[in-house]
Structure formats: C-alpha cells, structure tokens
Amino acid sequence: MTEVKAYAAKASDANLEPHKIERRDITADDVKIEIEYCGVCHSDIHQVRNDWKNSKYPVVPGHEIIGRVTAVGDNVKGFNEGDLVGVGCMVDSCQECDSCKEDLEQYCENGATMTYNSPDKHLGGHTFGGYSEQIVVDKEFVLKVPENIDTKAVAPLLCAGITTWSPLRHWNVKKGDKVGVIGLGGLGHMGVKFAHALGAKVVMISRSPSKAEDAKRLGADEVLISTDEDEMEKHQGSFDFLLNTIPVGHDVNPYVGLLKRDATMVLVGAIEPVDPVHGGALILGRKRIAGSVIGGIKETQEMLDFCGENNIVSDVEMIDMQNINDAYKRVVDSDVKYRFVINMKSLKEN
Amino acid sequence: MTEVKAYAAKASDANLEPHKIERRDITADDVKIEIEYCGVCHSDIHQVRNDWKNSKYPVVPGHEIIGRVTAVGDNVKGFNEGDLVGVGCMVDSCQECDSCKEDLEQYCENGATMTYNSPDKHLGGHTFGGYSEQIVVDKEFVLKVPENIDTKAVAPLLCAGITTWSPLRHWNVKKGDKVGVIGLGGLGHMGVKFAHALGAKVVMISRSPSKAEDAKRLGADEVLISTDEDEMEKHQGSFDFLLNTIPVGHDVNPYVGLLKRDATMVLVGAIEPVDPVHGGALILGRKRIAGSVIGGIKETQEMLDFCGENNIVSDVEMIDMQNINDAYKRVVDSDVKYRFVINMKSLKEN
Numbered sequence: 214m215t216e217v218k219a220y221a222a223k224a225s226d227a228n229l230e231p232h233k234i235e236r237r238d239i240t241a242d243d244v245k246i247e248i249e250y251c252g253v254c255h256s257d258i259h260q261v262r263n264d265w266k267n268s269k270y271p272v273v274p275g276h277e278i279i280g281r282v283t284a285v286g287d288n289v290k291g292f293n294e295g296d297l298v299g300v301g302c303m304v305d306s307c308q309e310c311d312s313c314k315e316d317l318e319q320y321c322e323n324g325a326t327m328t329y330n331s332p333d334k335h336l337g338g339h340t341f342g343g344y345s346e347q348i349v350v351d352k353e354f355v356l357k358v359p360e361n362i363d364t365k366a367v368a369p370l371l372c373a374g375i376t377t378w379s380p381l382r383h384w385n386v387k388k389g390d391k392v393g394v395i396g397l398g399g400l401g402h403m404g405v406k407f408a409h410a411l412g413a414k415v416v417m418i419s420r421s422p423s424k425a426e427d428a429k430r431l432g433a434d435e436v437l438i439s440t441d442e443d444e445m446e447k448h449q450g451s452f453d454f455l456l457n458t459i460p461v462g463h464d465v466n467p468y469v470g471l472l473k474r475d476a477t478m479v480l481v482g483a484i485e486p487v488d489p490v491h492g493g494a495l496i497l498g499r500k501r502i503a504g505s506v507i508g509g510i511k512e513t514q515e516m517l518d519f520c521g522e523n524n525i526v527s528d529v530e531m532i533d534m535q536n537i538n539d540a541y542k543r544v545v546d547s548d549v550k551y552r553f554v555i556n557m558k559s560l561k562e563n
Numbered sequence: 564m565t566e567v568k569a570y571a572a573k574a575s576d577a578n579l580e581p582h583k584i585e586r587r588d589i590t591a592d593d594v595k596i597e598i599e600y601c602g603v604c605h606s607d608i609h610q611v612r613n614d615w616k617n618s619k620y621p622v623v624p625g626h627e628i629i630g631r632v633t634a635v636g637d638n639v640k641g642f643n644e645g646d647l648v649g650v651g652c653m654v655d656s657c658q659e660c661d662s663c664k665e666d667l668e669q670y671c672e673n674g675a676t677m678t679y680n681s682p683d684k685h686l687g688g689h690t691f692g693g694y695s696e697q698i699v700v701d702k703e704f705v706l707k708v709p710e711n712i713d714t715k716a717v718a719p720l721l722c723a724g725i726t727t728w729s730p731l732r733h734w735n736v737k738k739g740d741k742v743g744v745i746g747l748g749g750l751g752h753m754g755v756k757f758a759h760a761l762g763a764k765v766v767m768i769s770r771s772p773s774k775a776e777d778a779k780r781l782g783a784d785e786v787l788i789s790t791d792e793d794e795m796e797k798h799q800g801s802f803d804f805l806l807n808t809i810p811v812g813h814d815v816n817p818y819v820g821l822l823k824r825d826a827t828m829v830l831v832g833a834i835e836p837v838d839p840v841h842g843g844a845l846i847l848g849r850k851r852i853a854g855s856v857i858g859g860i861k862e863t864q865e866m867l868d869f870c871g872e873n874n875i876v877s878d879v880e881m882i883d884m885q886n887i888n889d890a891y892k893r894v895v896d897s898d899v900k901y902r903f904v905i906n907m908k909s910l911k912e913n
Binding site for chain 1: 662667670672733800812824827830831832833834835836837838839840841842843844845846847848849850851852853854855856
C-alpha cells in the first residue's frame with residue numbers, strides 16, 4: 214500500500230480538507246494512474262453531504278479523472294507508462310451478469326463498484342475517488358483519452374459526457390431528429406454538444422431566457438423558454454426525443470406534451486420523485502418516459518473516440534484543490550459554465 | 564336518414580332511457596349494420612356522467628359492437644349482406660396523416676372520430692354509439708368477425724381486447740417472456756388471456772387474493788399479491804413487460820421495481836395523474852413507463868383473426884338493454900366477470 218495525498222470530507226456538515234489515504238499496490242490486472250485533472254460533479258456534493266443517506270466517511274469524491282499511467286500489472290495490455298487515460302464513475306463490476314456481458318456495467322446486477330463511496334474489494338473499507346494524487350484501477354475500467362483534445366476539459370466527459378451520450382445513442386438519435394435538451398447545466402451543455410454533433414436539430418429548453426445566447430454557442434438551433442405557454446404550445450407533439458437533465462423533482466407533464474407519438478423523454482438527472490405524470494398524456498400518444506444512468510465502459514470509450522474525432526470537450530472553469538469548498542457553493546448556485554475541474558498539481562503544493 | 568331506437572343519457576346525472584336517434588342513409592363508402600350485441604365499457608359510464616368534461620347530450624354509448632351487415636354502398640368491397648361484423652371505438656379518421664398512413668388511426672393527428680360523443684362529419688351534431696338498433700359506418704372502420712367463436716362474447720374484444728392486445732404486440736411480447744398483468748377487470752382478464760396465448764409466462768398482479776383462482780383459470784401461471792411485500796421483493800427486477808390495467812391514478816413505483824433493466828410498463832387504464840414516480844427507479848435500470856390506447860383497425864382485425872384461430876373470447880355476462888342502469892352500478896363496484904354485453908334484441912321489445 215502507498216499513502217497518498219487527498220481531499221476528504223470527514224462528516225456530512227464538514228468542509229473538504231487535506232487527508233491521507235491508502236492506495237493498493239498494483240495487482241497483475243491493475244493500472245496505476247497519476248491524476249492530473251478531476252471534474253467536480255454535483256453528485257460529489259450529494260455524497261459529501263450524505264443527501265442519499267449512504268455516505269461513508271471520510272468521503273474522497275471525484276469520478277471524472279484524467280491522468281497518466283505510471284505503472285501497469287503483468288496482465289495489462291494496451292496501456293503503457295505515460296499513456297493519457299481516464300477513469301469515470303465505476304472502477305469494477307462482476308463481469309459475469311447479463312448486464313456486464315452486454316457491456317452495460319453500469320447496470321451490473323451484482324452492483325458495480327463505484328469510484329468512491331463503494332465497498333472496496335481489495336482493501337476493505339470503501340473506495341476513494343479522484344480528489345487525490347493517484348489511483349489504482351482494474352484495467353477493464355481504464356479509458357484511453359485522445360491526446361489531440363484539451364486534456365483538462367476532457368475530465369467531465371467521464372460523467373456529464375457519458376450520462377448524456379449514452380441515452381442519445383441508445384435511443385438512436387440521428388441526423389434530422391428534433392431533439393430537446395431540458396436544462397442547461399453540466400449535463401445539459403454536453404447534451405446540446407452531442408445532439409448537435411450527431412446531426413440532430415437541437416432545441417435547448419430552459420426556464421431562463423438568459424441562457425439562450427450560450428445555448429446557441431454550444432450548438433442549439435433554437436431555444437424554447439418553458440415558461441412561455443404560447444411557445445410551448447407551438448412545439449406540442451413535435452419532438453423525436455427529449456433529454457431531461459433537470460437534477461431535481463419537477464413537473465414533467467409540460468415536456469410530455471412536447472413529444473411526438475411513440476417518442477421518449479429520458480430522465481438523467483432527477484434521482485428523486487417527479488411530480489405526478491398524467492397517464493392520459495402517455496396513453497393518448499403512446500409516449501414513453503424512461504431513465505438512464507452514465508454508460509458502459511465500451512460506450513464511454515466510443516464517446517471519447519468520437520470526441521477526439523470531432524474535437525468535443527466540456528466547457529470548464531479550472532480551480533485549485535484548495536478552492537473546492539467555494540466551488541461546491543457555486544455549483545449549488547448553478548454559478549459555473551459548465552463544470553469545475555480541479556488541477557491536481559495544486560494538491561501537491563498543499 | 565332513418566329513425567332508430569336507442570338508449571341514451573340526457574344529462575350527466577340521468578339514467579339511460581329509450582330514445583330515438585337518426586342514422587344517415589348509406590353513402591357509397593358505408594356499411595349498414597343491424598346491431599346484435601354491444602359490450603358495456605367503463606368509459607361508457609365516464610362519458611354518460613361527463614367525468615371527462617367533454618360529453619354532449621344525449622349520449623348514446625357503446626363501442627363494442629357486433630352485428631350483421633344489412634346493406635353496403637357501391638364502393639364497398641369485401642363486405643356483403645349477412646356478414647358478421649364489428650365496430651370498435653372509432654368510426655372515422657383523416658386517413659392522411661402519418662399515424663393513419665401507418666395504420667395507427669387511434670393516434671390520428673387530426674383526431675379520429677370516435678364511435679360516440681365525437682363530432683359527426685355526416686349529420687352534424689355528435690356521433691351515437693352501439694346502444695341502438697343499427698349503425699352506419701365507413702367501410703374502413705368495419706371489422707370482419709370470425710363466425711366460429713361465441714359471437715356475443717366477441718363484443719368486448721373491440722375495446723377491452725384491442726386495448727390489451729395492441730401493447731402486447733407493439734412491445735413484442737413473445738414465448739417465454741415473463742409478463743405481469745396488473746389488475747383483473749375487463750382489460751386485465753383479456754391481457755391474461757392474450758399474454759398466455761402468445762406464449763408468455765403470465766403473472767397476474769392484484770391486491771385481491773380472492774382473484775387468484777380465477778386468474779389461473781384465465782391463463783395466469785402465477786398470482787402475485789401486490790400488498791405482500793415479501794412476494795413483491797422476490798419478483799424484483801424480473802419482469803420483461805408489465806401491462807398496467809388499473810383504471811385510476813395509483814402508486815406505480817412498486818411495479819417499476821418489478822421491471823428488468825430496459826423493460827417497460829405500459830399504462831392502458833389510468834387516464835389521469837398517477838402518483839409521483841421515483842426518477843431514480845427509472846434511471847438506475849434504464850426502465851420505461853409508457854401508455855397505449857386501443858389499437859389501429861388493421862391490428863384490430865389481426866386480433867380478431869387470432870381470436871378465431873385460438874378460440875379466444877371475453878368472459879361475459881349477458882343483460883337486456885332495460886337493465887343497463889343496474890349494470891352500470893355493478894361495473895362501478897367491479898361486480899362483473901368480466902364484461903357486460905347487451906343483447907340488442909331486447910331493445911326491439913322495448
């Protein structure tokens with residue numbers, strides 16, 4: 214084991230502070246990674262604050278990890294020292310269930326091991342995430358990162374990116390489809406970029422007229438203000454697909470009205486109850502509401518390759534590790550365009 | 564025009580009583596039908612009582628119509644005097660929109676003409692349904708009824724039947740699938756019969772242990788009592804498809820838990836808000852909730868042909884037209900196994 218520097222919350226009401234953690238020695242199947250950048254996801258804050266009632270302290274958050282390989286185990290092929298790699302929300306899964314066999318480790322029927330706050334099969338205790346100097350990860354959960362795109366802005370692709378990419382691909386969004394992206398935050402801004410890159414006619418749907426200009430810069434063809442009833446009426450029954458990134462419970466019925474017959478709205482943000490859905494609105498158009506979480510490793514690699522080929526990264530604001538607590542406050546206030554990324558060099562200087 | 568006998572409600576609080584209505588003379592495209600049997604659907608009661616706030620009085624309900632052809636227009640091919648035919652929930656649609664072109668007239672983008680209480684394109688006013696001696700219907704909305712199955716028990720196939728058949732087919736329920744049918748009423752009993760006939764392993768899901776025996780007689784392999792938490796837990800994540808026939812708003816979350824990853828629950832009964840759905844329950848299994856209404860004419864004919872080949876009909880209790888008001892009370896009390904059918908000969912004796 215090696216002791217490494219990290220930042221951790223020690224209790225649900227505590228600020229993050231410097232903390233030492235142990236990383237395992239690499240096994241034959243492991244890749245050791247020196248972390249260069251780590252994105253800040255809203256779920257980091259939920260887990261630090263124990264909003265989901267399953268946090269184990271100390272919590273070392275961080276599941277949008279970019280770094281360089283510093284060592285590989287004997288069984289590892291395809292990764293070499295110095296390679297630019299990524300680690301997302303998962304670091305292990307059973308690899309045996311139907312979901313794993315279908316490259317859908319995120320739905321592992323025996324429970325995937327999440328990058329932090331999940332039982333650690335190697336050391337016992339729980340896993341520690343990317344707000345740290347280095348990490349050791351099973352080779353099946355390490356991703357190759359294209360060298361040609363802005364490395365620091367790749368980090369959020371590992372969660373915000375794949376969370377929006379996966380449903381767009383699974384529901385087969387294609388050239389010419391009319392796609393609505395609801396909510397313009399960390400997830401929504403990636404949804405707009407990806408839907409645009411896939412050739413869809415993209416409508417950014419938001420309550421805030423102030424976001425219109427930025428949405429168009431990101432790739433939206435049109436902006437629909439959801440509080441404008443006349444505009445909402447004009448778009449009734451016209452969408453092939455809706456990607457709903459709103460991170461809290463809300464009234465989904467106005468959006469259901471926007472769907473065409475047989476079209477789907479996919480929730481990717483609201484991990485809590487949404488307001489009552491009108492059964493009739495679904496029934497009278499054979500409409501669908503679904504959910505989707507992150508994506509499998511194979512699909513995440515496909516996304517990274519696509520991003521390399523199409524020069525797609527996240528819009529990020531860089532911070533030092535020491536500013537994490539202020540950054541959390543700003544995330545909660547939706548005051549970031551569109552994702553904070555920690556420059557992990559700052560941790561060394563701590 | 565021809566004056567014919569019917570039964571109608573004159574106001575939302577009124578019992579149904581004898582009433583004269585006008586039927587149009589047949590056009591070149593019409594089929595004239597002497598009605599022999601008409602099923603009693605719960606939506607008849609909703610419309611008589613103006614529950615959906617769109618009833619026009621007098622309301623002559625009835626959209627599960629079986630009868631014999633007595634005359635055909637010059638353009639009509641394939642129907643001849645004496646043929647046994649059916650008319651379901653629709654009597655016309657635009658025939659030009661995408662939905663109509665895809666044989667999905669029930670989703671006609673210009674609004675299908677419903678069998679009763681819909682604007683009447685021919686005579687003005689509104690359409691009158693099957694609680695009457697005869698009806699004149701456009702040839703495209705007349706169905707051929709197999710002669711080899713119990714004619715009076717065919718009537719409910721035109722609404723309760725197709726409402727359950729259509730989603731089972733659209734979501735491709737097949738041999739070996741584990742299918743749950745939630746609620747055992749007019750719709751549910753047909754859902755069990757059809758899912759069984761399609762080769763699925765059928766689980767009847769009900770709050771009432773008293774329905775277990777009957778469910779098995781209808782074709783269920785197993786009965787799951789939804790109030791038994793241990794049993795519900797055992798079936799978690801195991802269903803390929805759920806057909807939810809509960810006719811009112813309710814908590815769908817326990818049923819969402821029963822779905823496998825990527826599986827769908829289809830609402831066919833609850834034309835009103837359902838309780839808040841937990842977004843996380845959809846997201847963490849890429850699960851889907853959808854709706855579906857009746858079925859297209861082509862699909863309805865396929866269902867009737869399948870019923871002829873597999874000797875499937877509804878379980879019915881016959882009544883005379885004069886007993887309709889008592890029958891409504893019993894429908895509301897769920898006191899019928901599983902559908903009332905009016906013997907329309909009784910109307911002539913009025």
